[in-house]
Amino acid sequence: MANNRVLIIGGGPAGLEAAHNVADLGLTAVLVEKRERLGGTPISAQYAALTHGFRDAEEAFDEMIARITQHTHVEMHLNSRVVGVEGKAGDFRVRVENHHGAHTMDVGAIIVATGFDHFDPARETQIYNYYEYPDVITIADLEPMLKAKQVVRRSNGALPERVCFIQCVGSRDRQIGNEYCSKVCCGIASKQAIEIKQLVPSCKVFIFYIDMRMYGYWENEIYWPAQEKYKVNYIKGIVTEVIQKGDKLLVRGEDTTMGRPMEVTMDLVVLSVGMEPSKGTKEVAQVLGLKQNKFGFIDVPHESLDPTATSIPGIFVAGAAAGPKDLDDTISMAGLASLRAITAARKSHSN
Numbered sequence: 001m002a003n004n005r006v007l008i009i010g011g012g013p014a015g016l017e018a019a020h021n022v023a024d025l026g027l028t029a030v031l032v033e034k035r036e037r038l039g040g041t042p043i044s045a046q047y048a049a050l051t052h053g054f055r056d057a058e059e060a061f062d063e064m065i066a067r068i069t070q071h072t073h074v075e076m077h078l079n080s081r082v083v084g085v086e087g088k089a090g091d092f093r094v095r096v097e098n099h100h101g102a103h104t105m106d107v108g109a110i111i112v113a114t115g116f117d118h119f120d121p122a123r124e125t126q127i128y129n130y131y132e133y134p135d136v137i138t139i140a141d142l143e144p145m146l147k148a149k150q151v152v153r154r155s156n157g158a159l160p161e162r163v164c165f166i167q168c169v170g171s172r173d174r175q176i177g178n179e180y181c182s183k184v185c186c187g188i189a190s191k192q193a194i195e196i197k198q199l200v201p202s203c204k205v206f207i208f209y210i211d212m213r214m215y216g217y218w219e220n221e222i223y224w225p226a227q228e229k230y231k232v233n234y235i236k237g238i239v240t241e242v243i244q245k246g247d248k249l250l251v252r253g254e255d256t257t258m259g260r261p262m263e264v265t266m267d268l269v270v271l272s273v274g275m276e277p278s279k280g281t282k283e284v285a286q287v288l289g290l291k292q293n294k295f296g297f298i299d300v301p302h303e304s305l306d307p308t309a310t311s312i313p314g315i316f317v318a319g320a321a322a323g324p325k326d327l328d329d330t331i332s333m334a335g336l337a338s339l340r341a342i343t344a345a346r347k348s349h350s351n
Contacts, residue, residue, distance in 0.1 A: 003106050005030055005075075006341045007094055009082055009284055010113035012040020013327060014319025014334040016064040018111045021338035023073035027345065030107060031068065032077045032096055034280060038065045040115050048146035051184065051191045052217065052328060058147075085110070085288050089314025089344050108345025109314050110288070111337045112298055114280040116320035119170025119178070119273040127241045128166065128271055135249055136242055136269045139165075139188050146195045151203075153267055155247070160267035163196055164206040164251060165189040166239045171274030172210065180295060182274030183324040186213045189272045190222045190232070197230040206233045206264070208253065215326065237262055242269050275324040288315060297323045308337040314344045 004027045008019045011033030022029035035044065039061045047057040068074050077096060084095035092107050118140045121130035130136050134154035145151045153160055167189060171182040186209065193205045212234065214223050226232040239253035248265040255262040277296035285292050291299040291311035298310055298317040308316040318337040319330040 003091075003108050004028060004345055005105070005107045006338070006345060007032065007082075007092070007105070007107040007110045008113055009110065010040065010115055010280065010319075010321070011035070011038040011076075011078075012113060012115045012319065013042065013061070013064070014115070014321070014330045014337075015040070015111075015113035016061075016068055017331050017334035018113055018318055018338045018341075019074055020064070020067050020071065021335055022342060023068075023071045025338070025342055026073070027108075027342055028073050028075060029068075029071075030075045030077070030105060032080050032082055034079070034081050036079050038068065038076075038078070041118075045118075045140050046144040046147050048143050048195065049191070050327060051187050052221070052326070054191070082284060082287055090347070092314065109316065109341035111308075111334075111341050112281070112284055112288070112290070112310070112315065112317045112321050113319050113334065113337075114284050114321045115278050116275040116281070116324070117278045119182075119276050121169055121271050121273060123176055124169055124271075125173060125175045126169075126239065127243075128169070128239075128269070129242055129244075130271060133242070133244055133249060133269075135267065136271065138169075138271045138273045139185070139192060140273065142192055142270055146192065146199070149199055151196055151199050151268075158267075159200050160196075160203055162204045162206070162264075162266045163193075163268040163270065164208060164264070164266045165193065165270045165272055166242075166251075167207065167209040167212075167272045169271040169273045170276070178274060178276065178295065180324065181213060183213070183215070184326045185272040185274055187215070187218045187222055187326070189270070190214075190218075190226045192270070193232040194222065194226050194230050197232065204233070205230075206235055206266075208235050208237050208239050208251075210238065211236070216328070235262075275320055277321070281321045284321075288312065290315065290317075293323075295323075297321065308333060308340050314341075316340050316344075 019029040080098040
């Protein structure tokens with residue numbers, strides 16, 4: 001017989017929201033997280049502020065975590081991994097391992113919320129020398145600096161006078177196999193450009209882009225203020241190479257608006273790396289037997305009409321485990337996944 005327990009794999013934004021919804025609706029949310037702390041990538045990577053709203057990220061996620069840890073209908077397993085599953089919707093038996101050993105649990109439905117990994121710039125087809133030059137960093141590297149309110153050059157600790165962002169690093173690139181847009185990078189780069197200008201007003205900030213992709217309120221909240229209030233320079237162009245020239249970085253490419261080669265010097269180069277399926281997403285897909293799409297994300301057979309369904313009835317997906325998502329979409333998807341999971345568990349329970 002099925003039971004009224006829903007397993008949520010992953011303790012990031014999607015997992016936290018799903019667990020809270022499941023518990024609030026009276027079922028037991030069983031949350032399994034591989035890290036020792038909840039919060040997912042935003043907490044482990046020390047994000048400074050949410051891209052939508054500029055709210056302090058740690059404060060926002062601490063509130064979400066508190067809702068879970070104080071809820072009587074949430075059962076947590078940190079430092080734990082799902083290593084096996086059998087059964088069907090309404091009656092899954094799941095095997096979980098941690099440093100205390102292994103145990104099994106019965107659940108009625110499963111939600112996969114295993115998030116994403118940042119793209120590794122070493123695989124980029126252009127030459128950005130991320131691992132060679134300390135002043136070439138990623139948007140993920142910049143977040144802890146913004147959080148500490150200390151944006152400096154890694155090479156000498158000095159404040160940067162000129163900073164540029166390079167967009168679409170690891171996204172929209174057929175040669176490496178990531179043909180998709182990572183959706184959030186344009187907004188994050190613009191948010192970070194504003195934050196740099198707030199911390200170092202004298203710094204000149206440039207964003208080199210193929211085309212800017214903003215969604216919903218980001219246009220008015222981030223894109224236009226970045227240009228009009230903070231004087232961030234947006235340049236349509238393709239950067240192909242970053243090399244050291246003295247104590248500066250020489251950025252080479254093409255200004256596609258002007259149709260001519262481009263060479264500019266910078267103190268700090270920030271690579272806007274995209275999203276890839278996390279190692280955890282790939283592992284869990286294998287363990288649960290879920291179909292993955294050509295990029296390695298969890299496959300959603302009917303994304304427009306049923307965005308949380310997977311290839312197995314009773315198992316649902318939420319957030320970036322299914323592909324690039326911003327936080328707004330992630331939270332919405334987690335809400336739907338929790339309702340779908342509860343319905344699946346209850347239907348089976350009544351049969």
